Amino acid sequence: MTETKPRILILFGGQSSEHSVSCVTAAGVLKAIDRQRFDVVPVGITRSGDWTLIEADAQDWTLTGGKLPEISSVTTPVQLVRENDAVVLRTLADSKIENLHTIDAVFPLLHGPFGEDGTIQGFFELNGVPYVGSGIAASAIGMDKHFMKIIFESAGFAVGPYEVITAKQWAQNSEECLHRCAALQFPLFVKPARAGSSVGISKVDTAEGLRAAIEIARAEDPKVIVEQGITGREIECGVLGGRGTQPSRASYPGEISMTDSEHSFYDFEAKYVDGAAAHVSCPAELSETAIDEVRALAVRAFDAIDGEGLSRVDFFYTPQGQWIINEINTMPGFTPSSMYPQMWAKTGVAYPELIQELIELSLERKTGLR
Template sequence: MTERKPQVLLLFGGRSSEHSVSCVTAAGVMHAIDRERFDVVPVGITRQGEWTLLTEDPQDWALNTGSLPEISDVDNPVQLSTDPNKTSLMSLSKSVVSELGEIDVVFPLLHGPFGEDGSIQGMLEMAGVSYVGSGIAASAMGMDKHFMKVVFESAGFKVGPYEVITNKQWLRDSDSALQRCERLEYPLFVKPARAGSSVGITKVDVPSELRDAIEVARREDPKVIVEQGIIGREIECGVLEGRGSTPSRASLPGEISVADNGHTFYDFEAKYVDGAAANLSCPAQLSDEATAQIRELAVKAFDAIDAEGLSRVDFFYTPEGEWIINEINTMPGFTPSSMYPQMWAKTGIDYRELIDELIALASERRIGLR
């Protein structure tokens, strides 16, 4: 009798503004995952939150000729169903409920709210199924740029000056919120507190532009963070959880520099549309001492929010040799050309091996409190 291969549910799309980025990520994983070791079930989530069974052809979800993929049709609606012994995927087509097979691991390739922020992680915990990546609390903290900074400051990291503007504060007294930002030195970066892929971010050079920039960010998230610009190199480091009780591991660092191509910072277009907008180099040209420092700090940040599976930690490296933490991404961009897989490839773990390792880490981890 042939032993059943573990069935991995690739979950992508989602309700956030990073829907298309998630699809591109899924295309990369679909193409590379070892089909001899795993059976793959691709399930998409529409922007309305509906789940649908999709094709296994990576080209259907890849970034082609600059267009962004979208999950819109719900031809094969599905949902997870549990009993005390297993979690299964159920087809709901034509009002007939039928089992499509037991799910062993979910790989939630979701970015942004309703996916990377603890929402889907909570649902998967309730369903009793193993999943790749951080749990509920770490995902929520890693998504919220405000609470992330609070945690990092308490762990001894240096963070840049910032102000937070909540929805109620802005609606009650926007002038007071703007006045609080006067202590910050320009340029400023105005960001949705709980969004990624540089969606809704504006670089502000003069005070007269600040109000409009906050309104742009509020279209993505009613909670806004205003950060003082930092002079320094943008250096990133990938972290991979250790097996069992072994320590987490850090990749060689990578560096991002924005080319003079109409982009004043590493925005959404520079990341995903304009291939000539940014230079990604790995390993970053750093001294041995600085390389060792950032790898140690990246693992420390990973542990500070109690992350699991994978994360990418972003720092500024100042001319004075100081490391200022920018943010952690608990589900970083994961296409073959994304920085996280590139950094691990340079460190000795290629894309397919990385996928294998993340599934193995998810499989060995218990569900619930740990």
């Protein structure tokens, strides 16, 4: 008898503003995943939240030129349900329920709200299906830049000065909110508290620009965080969960430096559209001591939020040699050219191997090793 291959549901698209980034990520994974080892079932989520089976599973989606990639229509509506002791992908055909596939694990390549914030993770937990990435609490903490900073401060990390503006605070007294933020040292970075891919972020150099920047951020999330700019190098490090009871692993660190004066910071355009806007070097040009320090700090941050699977941890390295943590991303950009896979490739784990390792880690959840 031949051993049955694990069947992996690749889930992408979603209801957040990062829908198109998710589609590009999925295209990369679908092309690189080892079909000899895994059966693959691609499923897309439309912007309205409908699930559909994707027939063409390796599209040439990009974020440059023409229309952005999107799951715009439902061809074969599907739903994931628990049936007895199995997790089944089913559809409604000719008014009859039809089971299409039994699913062994889900690889949710979803960014932003409803995909990276613990929401979909709770759905997977309810259905008892293993999945790639962090659990409910870690995903929620990793998505909220405010709560993330609280956790990191309590774990002993250095965190830059910041202010938080909730929807109620802004509605009750926006002037008081502006006054609090203006007390920070400019430049400031105004961000949606629960969004990613640099969507809705503005760099503000004077108090006069604060209100408009806050409104831009509020269009993505009613909760806004305003961070004081930090003088230092931007260093990132990838973390990969350990097998069984083994410790988590850190990649070599990478550094982002802006090369295009049209971009004042590493925004959405610089990340995904303008390939010449930034330069990424890995390993970053640091001393061996500094490299060891940041790798250890990245694992500490991952463990501090009880992370699982994968994360990218971002730091500032000041001229005084201090590490200041910026944020953790529990579902970082995962296209072949994204920072997280690039750092692991430089560390000796190629993109297809990284995909395989993450799936194997998710399948371990069946054994209770959590």
